[in-house]
Amino acid sequence: SQQGEEDPQALSIQEGENATMNCSYKTSINNLQWYRQNSGRGLVHLILIRSNEREKHSGRLRVTLDTSKKSSSLLITASRAADTASYFCATDNQAGTALIFGKGTTLSVSS
Amino acid sequence: GAGVSQSPSNKVTEKGKDVELRCDPISGHTALYWYRQSLGQGLEFLIYFQGNSAPDKSGLPSDRFSAERTGGSVSTLTIQRTQQEDSAVYLCASRIGRGEGTEAFFGQGTRLTVV
Numbered sequence: 001s002q003q004g005e006e007d008p009q010a011l012s013i014q015e016g017e018n019a020t021m022n023c024s025y026k027t028s029i030n031n032l033q034w035y036r037q038n039s040g041r042g043l044v045h046l047i048l049i050r051s052n053e054r055e056k057h058s059g060r061l062r063v064t065l066d067t068s069k070k071s072s073s074l075l076i077t078a079s080r081a082a083d084t085a086s087y088f089c090a091t092d093n094q095a096g097t098a099l100i101f102g103k104g105t106t107l108s109v110s111s
Numbered sequence: 112g113a114g115v116s117q118s119p120s121n122k123v124t125e126k127g128k129d130v131e132l133r134c135d136p137i138s139g140h141t142a143l144y145w146y147r148q149s150l151g152q153g154l155e156f157l158i159y160f161q162g163n164s165a166p167d168k169s170g171l172p173s174d175r176f177s178a179e180r181t182g183g184s185v186s187t188l189t190i191q192r193t194q195q196e197d198s199a200v201y202l203c204a205s206r207i208g209r210g211e212g213t214e215a216f217f218g219q220g221t222r223l224t225v226v
Binding site: 040088090100 | 153200
């Protein structure tokens with residue numbers, strides 16, 4: 001399957017620290033997305049990076065993509081308690097009929 | 112509408128009963144997806160609609176699960192003869208065009224509890 005796999009599964013840090021989450025996938029992709037989920041409900045799109053991009057920034061978020069290693073990372077700088085959530089990477093399947101999600105990283109930021 | 116709307120937010124049903132979950136996508140979004148998320152787990156893809164057609168139903172776990180979409184808009188997911196293992200949060204998402212390569216917008220989900 002083309003499912004992304006995130007690691008670590010869980011991450012606990014202090015406010016102000018940086019948080020890095022990694023995602024690996026299995027087949028070639030055109031793009032990769034990161035989403036955030038609070039309290040096990042709706043997901044919110046964070047950022048999309050295309051296969052011809054190596055790095056992308058959005059506010060305190062930095063995403064990298066290494067297509068040779070089939071991996072991506074999400075860096076949240078200067079974390080806040082409000083960043084506490086689960087983070088998922090997602091890629092479209094080969095047929096373009098499904099956005100497939102990894103199992104997610106649960107981030108806990110304590111003040 | 113302004114966002115993806117799902118109803119009900121919570122549903123408690125007795126084992127063996129049928130349930131219907133509703134999703135109202137963002138107006139104009141032709142791609143619609145249903146996912147299931149068990150407690151502490153990732154999202155499990157169920158079905159993809161493009162307009163009123165469902166070209167990918169590969170994720171439906173059994174023939175007790177079915178979904179339809181009418182008018183290229185509202186979709187309902189029906190679970191017949193519910194079992195306890197059906198307890199989960201059911202999430203709906205919509206995307207523009209064919210969906211591929213675009214942002215997915217999610218509803219807040221329906222938490223289904225089968226007792």
